[in-house]
Amino acid sequence: MANIKRSPWLLHYDGSSCNGCDIEVLAALTPVYDAERFGVMNTGDPMQADIFLITGGINAQNQATVKQLYDQMPRPKVVVAVGVCACTGGIFKDCYNILGGADTTIPVDIYVPGCAARPQAIIDGVVQAVELFQQRSDEHDALVKQNKEGREK
Amino acid sequence: MGKRSVIPFGPQHPVLPEPIHLDLVIEDERVIEAIPSVGFVHRGLESLVDKRDFNQMTYVAERTCGICSFQHGMGYCEAVEHIFDVDIPIRAKFLRTIWAELGRMHSHLLWLGLLADAFGYENLFYQAWRIREKVLDMIEMTTGARLIFSVNKVGGVIKDITADQLRIIDGTVTEVEAELRDLEQVFLEDSTVKSRLVGIGILTKEQAHDLGCCGPVARASGISCDMRRLGYAAYSMLDLEPVVATEGDCFARCKCRLYEVYQSVDLIRQAITKMPKEQELAVPVKGNPNGEYFMRLEQPRGEAYYYVKGSGKPFIDRLRIRTPTFANLPGLCEMLKNTELSDVGLLVVTIDPCISCTER
Amino acid sequence: MTNLGLKNEIREIPVENLLNEVLVLKKQGMRLSQACAAYINEKFELSYSFSDDAAYELINLRVVIDPQTQVPSITELIPQAVFYENEMKEIFGVKIEMISLDYENKLYRIKQTAPLGPKQETEVKA
Numbered sequence: 001m002a003n004i005k006r007s008p009w010l011l012h013y014d015g016s017s018c019n020g021c022d023i024e025v026l027a028a029l030t031p032v033y034d035a036e037r038f039g040v041m042n043t044g045d046p047m048q049a050d051i052f053l054i055t056g057g058i059n060a061q062n063q064a065t066v067k068q069l070y071d072q073m074p075r076p077k078v079v080v081a082v083g084v085c086a087c088t089g090g091i092f093k094d095c096y097n098i099l100g101g102a103d104t105t106i107p108v109d110i111y112v113p114g115c116a117a118r119p120q121a122i123i124d125g126v127v128q129a130v131e132l133f134q135q136r137s138d139e140h141d142a143l144v145k146q147n148k149e150g151r152e153k
Numbered sequence: 154m155g156k157r158s159v160i161p162f163g164p165q166h167p168v169l170p171e172p173i174h175l176d177l178v179i180e181d182e183r184v185i186e187a188i189p190s191v192g193f194v195h196r197g198l199e200s201l202v203d204k205r206d207f208n209q210m211t212y213v214a215e216r217t218c219g220i221c222s223f224q225h226g227m228g229y230c231e232a233v234e235h236i237f238d239v240d241i242p243i244r245a246k247f248l249r250t251i252w253a254e255l256g257r258m259h260s261h262l263l264w265l266g267l268l269a270d271a272f273g274y275e276n277l278f279y280q281a282w283r284i285r286e287k288v289l290d291m292i293e294m295t296t297g298a299r300l301i302f303s304v305n306k307v308g309g310v311i312k313d314i315t316a317d318q319l320r321i322i323d324g325t326v327t328e329v330e331a332e333l334r335d336l337e338q339v340f341l342e343d344s345t346v347k348s349r350l351v352g353i354g355i356l357t358k359e360q361a362h363d364l365g366c367c368g369p370v371a372r373a374s375g376i377s378c379d380m381r382r383l384g385y386a387a388y389s390m391l392d393l394e395p396v397v398a399t400e401g402d403c404f405a406r407c408k409c410r411l412y413e414v415y416q417s418v419d420l421i422r423q424a425i426t427k428m429p430k431e432q433e434l435a436v437p438v439k440g441n442p443n444g445e446y447f448m449r450l451e452q453p454r455g456e457a458y459y460y461v462k463g464s465g466k467p468f469i470d471r472l473r474i475r476t477p478t479f480a481n482l483p484g485l486c487e488m489l490k491n492t493e494l495s496d497v498g499l500l501v502v503t504i505d506p507c508i509s510c511t512e513r
Numbered sequence: 514m515t516n517l518g519l520k521n522e523i524r525e526i527p528v529e530n531l532l533n534e535v536l537v538l539k540k541q542g543m544r545l546s547q548a549c550a551a552y553i554n555e556k557f558e559l560s561y562s563f564s565d566d567a568a569y570e571l572i573n574l575r576v577v578i579d580p581q582t583q584v585p586s587i588t589e590l591i592p593q594a595v596f597y598e599n600e601m602k603e604i605f606g607v608k609i610e611m612i613s614l615d616y617e618n619k620l621y622r623i624k625q626t627a628p629l630g631p632k633q634e635t636e637v638k639a
Contacts, residue, residue, distance in 0.1 A: 014171045016194045019509035020219020020300040022170050023263065027289075030282040044166065061622045062172065062193045065164055091216055094204050095197040096628040097621070116219055116300045188614075192621035197604075200629055362566070364593045365544050371566075378566040447521060447547075447562060447573055458547045458562065471551040480546065483593035512621065 007039040008078075008133050010126070011049030013069055015102065016092070017056025020116030021083035025053055028119040028126070035123050038130055046072040051129045053122075057085045058105050059097045070106045076136035078129045080110045083117045090115060155181035160494070164193050168271045168498035171508040175501070179494055187489040187497075189482055195512040199472050206467040207233060207442055211305055214459075217474055218510040219300045220263065221452045223256045225474070225510075226305040228459040231385055232448035233307045236463060237438055244432040245309040246387040250424050251322070252292070252304065253386065254417040258329070259288040260453035261410045261417075264505045265340065268407060271502040272349040277339055284332050291322050309435025319425050326418045333414060340411055350404035354488040354500045357401055366484040368455020368477045369409045370504050374401035380451035391423045403503045410505070441467050452477055454505050476510035520570040523560075528576050528584060531561075535587050538563045538572060545587075546571075548597035550605040552580075552630055557607055559584065580631050581608070588613040596620070606630035 010029075014022045028035045029042050036042075043049055046069045058066060070079070081102045084090040089100045102108050109132055112125035157180050164172030172193035178186040201213050214229035215222045227249055234241060266281035289299050295314050296302035304312045314322070340346060356366070361374035371378055372395055379395035381388045396412045398405035442463030449456055455477030463469040481504045488500050526534050539545075547562035561574040578584065586609050588594050599620040601607045606627030618626070 013165055014194065014509075016196050016512075017509065018216045018219045018222070018301075019171060019507060020216075020222065023219055023300065026170060027282065027286070031279050032283060032286045046165070056194070057196070059193075059195060060624045061195065062164070065172070065193065069165060091213060092196045092198065092201075094201060096200050096625055097195050097197040097623050115216075116298075118299065190616075190620075192623070195621040195623065197623070197628060362542075362544055363591075365546060365591075367546065376566055378569075380569070383569055445523070447523075447560075447571060449564070449571065456546065456564075460547075460549060460551075460560065462551060462553065464553075470553050473547075473549040473551070475547040475549065479596060482596060 005039070006050075006134055006137055007041070008050035008130060009043040009048050010040050010051050010053055011043060011046050011069065011073065012053045012055070013066065015054055015056030015062055015066060015086060016059045016098065017083060017085050018116075021055035021085070021114075024116050024119055025055060025082060025122055028122040033119040033123060035126050038123070038127050040126060040130060047074070049073050050077060050133055051126070052077060052079045053082050053126075054079065054086050054102045054106075055082045057089045057092055057101060058099045060099070063099065063105050066102070066105050076133065076140045078110070078133045078136065079106055079108045080112060080125045080129050081108045082112045082122055082125065084113055084115045087111045087113060157185065162497060166498065168267075168502055170267070171506070173501070173506060173508050175489075175497070177489070177494070177497060182494050184489050184492050184494060184497065187486050189486065191508070191512050193512070194509050198513045199474065202469050202472050207463065207469050208307055210469065210472060211307065212303060214472070214474065215301055215303060215305070217476070217513055218507050220260050220507060221256060221454065221510070222301045223252050223305070224450060224452045224457070226303070227253060227386065228448055228450045228457055228474075229461070229472070230305045230307050231450070232446050232459040232461040233442055234438075235446040235448060236442040236444040236461060237307075237440075239308060239436055239438060241309045241436055242432050242434060243387070243429050244313075245434050247424050247428040248310050248314060248434070249305070250387040250391070251314065251421055252296070252302070254421050254424070255288055255292055257453045258326075258414050258417045259285050259292070261414045262288065262333075264410055264453075265336075265407070268499075268502055271499045272346065274346065277336070280336055284329055284336070287325055287329055291325050294318060294321065306435060308438040309433075311434065313434055323422065323425055326421050330415060330418045333411070337411060340407060347404065349499065350407055351402060353403045353496055354492060354503065355400070355402045356484055356488055358399075360487055361401070361484060364483040364487055365480050366455075367480045368452070369406055369413065370455065370481050370484055372396060373398045373405035373409045375399040378456075380449050380456045383449060385448075385450055387424060390427055391420055393420060403499065406503045441465050442469060454478055454507055454510070455481065474513060476507065476513070478504065478507045478511040481506075482511070520568075520572070522571070523573045523575050525575045525577065528578050528582060531574070531576055532585055532587065532590065534574055535561065535590055538574075539590055543572065545591045545594055548594060548601070550601040550607050552605055555580070555631070557605065559601065559607065561587070580606070584609050586610055586612045603627070604629050
């Protein structure tokens with residue numbers, strides 16, 4: 001399985017963002033910027049998704065939703081925080097209903113800065129996520145193989 | 154009579170770019186009642202008035218929503234300018250108008266794309282978004298950013314549009330108009346599109362009035378109400394007639410928004426020809442706001458309210474933003490009654506929901 | 514075109530007259546376009562904005578009350594006011610009675626009680 005290149009599925013969820021980054025995530029996937037040429041595809045189903053793009057900070061209500069979406073994704077998985085709100089809470093950090101960035105709830109691997117994050121930056125983040133996903137999948141496969149051999153002995 | 158059950162819709166759903174949750178009470182395949190529950194995007198932005206002074210609040214107001222961000226900033230600035238009772242330079246008014254209309258164009262093109270996506274016409278979705286990128290390029294050329302462009306300040310604007318850039322804008326809006334004429338044939342003539350839109354989710358004029366709908370949702374039901382006629386920014390110097398349809402169904406809402414893009418193109422052309430030459434871009438504003446004002450303006454999604462109250466301190470007492478989607482939510486609940494479950498996603502999209510605005 | 518929307522007034526009324534005034538404006542064919550609360554100088558200032566679609570007039574009814582005063586809900590007259598009233602109740606802690614669809618402070622589901630209301634009541638919900 002080591003030589004297989006993977007084409008991960010993207011899942012996008014809007015935390016409590018201002019909508020700017022969400023629209024840029026969609027714009028990055030449409031043909032003008034076309035992130036899909038790097039072998040990813042958007043999906044609405046967390047159970048199939050491999051890369052989780054999250055925009056916006058975490059608030060009291062969506063915390064459980066974000067956690068659930070993350071848990072529903074199969075392992076291995078990669079999380080990309082898009083935009084400064086998802087990274088740290090951004091301009092809304094001092095608001096009463098914002099707990100902070102996405103990493104207050106789920107582990108984040110890649111941080112994409114910007115307010116709103118530009119499509120170029122998002123594509124860069126996605127490409128890094130694809131590489132990280134490949135690496136994690138290989139490790140995962142090696143682990144599975146090891147376990148299987150262990151059982152056979 | 155069939156069996157009643159409750160189906161949750163959202164917050165994470167393929168047709169929704171943003172999270173909203175609806176509890177749909179259904180009987181067989183028919184929706185009896187819809188109860189929305191919001192709060193997934195609630196940040197509490199209005200509480201920041203204690204921590205940011207009235208100049209800094211411009212940038213917070215802009216981040217209410219990433220799509221109509223310019224208009225949010227403009228609404229807040231105009232409200233504060235009313236309290237100060239200052240008159241901003243005419244050129245700044247025209248510049249605000251041009252950016253506001255470019256914002257409206259990209260918002261409506263975005264919506265047309267999302268609508269196409271909601272009824273499963275992916276090709277049309279991509280075409281609408283391809284045209285939209287041209288509008289964003291114009292915005293980026295003049296302001297340096299694509300969505301949140303922060304060119305407003307209390308007392309005017311901070312950037313000018315040069316004569317060369319105005320020529321490019323003039324040419325590009327003509328291109329956009331021509332390309333949209335091609336797409337219009339698909340949106341308004343294609344039988345597959347019509348079969349999904351005509352006669353679905355009808356909102357009568359009386360219902361729209363009673364439920365307090367605004368913007369394209371109200372205009373598609375025959376209410377001729379467009380806050381741009383109040384004449385804020387430079388709209389008092391431009392000719393404009395509200396785009397009104399009478400059917401009140403999804404098709405009428407689609408038609409209204411489509412024609413409003415042409416209207417915006419027309420307004421931008423008018424603004425370019427009527428704009429005065431070189432002038433300063435902002436007037437200095439001294440002191441702190443003392444007083445209160447209700448500012449109304451027409452956003453891509455409808456009328457928005459900005460209530461600012463200050464008491465002579467750098468930190469204002471209260472900023473209230475009432476966004477159009479908030480006013481259209483009761484209309485949406487009414488539209489959803491007695492529709493097929495499969496149309497729910499489409500109907501939610503046709504009010505052009507901007508949840509980030511709604512919950513602030 | 515420039516003579517539109519000149520009327521933009523704030524009309525202060527006592528809380529007992531609220532329902533009456535709302536009914537009068539409703540019968541005149543005006544539309545409730547906004548309602549909000551503000552907590553300024555230890556008083557609640559409630560604003561109900563009514564606008565007219567033909568002449569673009571705007572009339573704001575202003576009720577100034579103590580935080581403990583009960584306010585009648587206008588949802589019996591104007592059902593679409595539920596979201597505005599629930600918002601006032603949850604974020605400011607305005608005591609509004611008999612809202613037709615009361616979310617019981619669960620509209621936004623925020624952790625704090627009345628974050629923008631009187632400070633001494635601010636505490637984290639269990």
